[in-house]
Amino acid sequence: MARLTSxxxxxxxxxxxxxxxxxxxxxxxxxxxxxAKVNAEAMAKELREHEMRxxxxxxxxxxxxxxxxxxxxxxxxxxxxxxxQEYARMQRQRRADAAARQxxxxxxxxxxxxxxxxxxxYDRMMRxxxxxxx
Numbered sequence: 330m331a332r333l334t335s336x337x338x339x340x341x342x343x344x345x346x347x348x349x350x351x352x353x354x355x356x357x358x359x360x361x362x363x364x365a366k367v368n369a370e371a372m373a374k375e376l377r378e379h380e381m382r383x384x385x386x387x388x389x390x391x392x393x394x395x396x397x398x399x400x401x402x403x404x405x406x407x408x409x410x411x412x413x414q415e416y417a418r419m420q421r422q423r424r425a426d427a428a429a430r431q432x433x434x435x436x437x438x439x440x441x442x443x444x445x446x447x448x449x450x451y452d453r454m455m456r457x458x459x460x461x462x463x
Contacts, residue, residue, distance in 0.1 A: 433462050 333341070440456035 430463070433459065437463060 437456065437460040440452060440459045444452040444456045
């Protein structure tokens with residue numbers, strides 16, 4: 330058997346340590362590259378999900394704003410219609426009040442002219458009652 334000299338043993342050990350270190354370095358680099366790729370994919374997926382949530386929330390806010398605007402428009406139309414109906418009711422009431430005042434005035438005028446013609450107490454009492462309502 331051939332014996333190894335100390336230089337050969339030294340070179341063999343140095344080469345073994347160098348190759349082991351080289352293998353360790355490349356295996357660590359491969360593992361770190363793999364971890365970086367997995368993290369990048371996870372971050373990209375999270376970013377896509379965040380973007381989708383942001384778009385969904387924006388669509389929801391837009392929909393809520395549209396619904397609120399429609400509700401405000403509906404309420405404004407309803408309020409305008411109520412105001413229109415109230416105005417029409419007030420106009421009818423004014424016409425009815427004017428007609429009633431005219432009737433009361435005509436009644437008062439009738440009893441005034443009747444009292445002037447007759448001078449009776451009954452006609453005076455009717456004139457006072459009719460004219461008191463004005």
